[in-house]
Amino acid sequence: MDALSVIEKAVNIVNEYQAARAEPKEVPPAAGGGQKIWQAPTSGTFKINSDAAVYGDGTLGFGGIVRDEMGEVMLATCDVYEGGCDTDVAEAMAARHAVKVAVEAGLRNIVLESDCLKLITHLKKGLLENSGFSLIVKDILLFRSSNVSLAFNHVRREGNRVAHQLAQMSRTFRELRVWIEEVPNEVWTYVLSDMISMNA
Template sequence: MVVRGLGDDGRCPMCGEFEESILHMLVLCEEAKWRLSPLRLEVTEVCESSFKAWCEARVGSSKDESWWALFWNVLWSIWLCRNHWVFNQKRTEVQEVVERAFRASLEYRDAQDRLSVGERLGKGLKAWQRPSDETLKVNVDAVVFDTGQVGYGGVVRDASGEVMVACCGQVDGGYEADVAEALAASLVLNVVWEAGIRHIIMESVCLKLIAHLKSAKVETTSFGDLVFDILGLASRFSSISFSHVGRDGNKVAHNLAQLSRSFMETRVWIAKVPREVQTFVVSDLCLVE
């Protein structure tokens, strides 16, 4: 800051003991707390004379992309911690610094997963498409209400667009959007199975869910647990595939999920849908004519 004419004290504002430099601020300062990060980097004896050289020396530490994502986010979190003290005179707990870095690295990894999935799967069908004569199409959707509850909806249609089964219901919520979508898919598939349907294509607007189901990727998270349950149920069907669809192609399931707030229990309709949703069924048919 002294170099930039923003002060007359060149000492580190965090420890107040050494001259502030990028290397000291982000690595050497006791307040940097690298030893407490998940990376467990040892910084007590640093031979490099610059921050750039120190980073280059770490190149051989790991080739894992997630390691580097966490590495850069720890640096960013330390920088934010320093600024919070300099400009707001507020200390940031070490645990918060580490957790912020960890959350940011997970968000980065998730964004990269979504990007690569989007390249593989595309943006999803914009309009509802008829299934083949041999299969039925199941559209599922979830809505998280202001109360925290999750509404879910599902509809099964044949190649002519006729509704075979429709359902909706609510469960106690507090879930993230992707977990809610996975939960909706699990609940709807159970209804479909109980209805005796065995050959299906399942569609969802949740790109992450479809990608995990296609690749059979199971994480040790609430979302991963639901993906595992769905894959287990899927194995019981004679044939099943998963497809991503845009919101315009999922309006019937979405409006069934919205309608669930009107009911206290799960509702199932055979060979019809409630009148509040009929317009969207007809609209889908008009678009594919």
């Protein structure tokens, strides 16, 4: 059995385990474009992937991971929020959380990547409407005024698996968690899979 087959089998086992532990309402993946696999940022840039999980009881889970041009993990985070909202707002909140943690860690040259096409479109175009969603978009854009270079990219769900798993795990921890230069064991197979795909 080759290494990729072993990784795929491990990923499937982890998926089944996560599904058995909690059954959140899946945040639907965006239709349309976006890359299918995770791609490393350019040299000197850090890529943040973020995702949200919306649970039946109204709890929101946020997940985020920051990696460098080699695919090495700089930091990972997850958090929970008690209180319901629609999926677009949850995705925006997850992105804001991940960017905030990265900026607080001293990172300044950042690409934010999400599978929420609406969020990435609003961020790229600076679209602000009279809504709670737009207030969060504005919060994210304001990081640029803190001497932060911040670009935005849309990725499909397949390219956002690590952040997705961290969002799923948030309910286990029930509080803010940040890992520096590491990830929880349950997420490691996804990180490794991304690194293999990146070098394929």
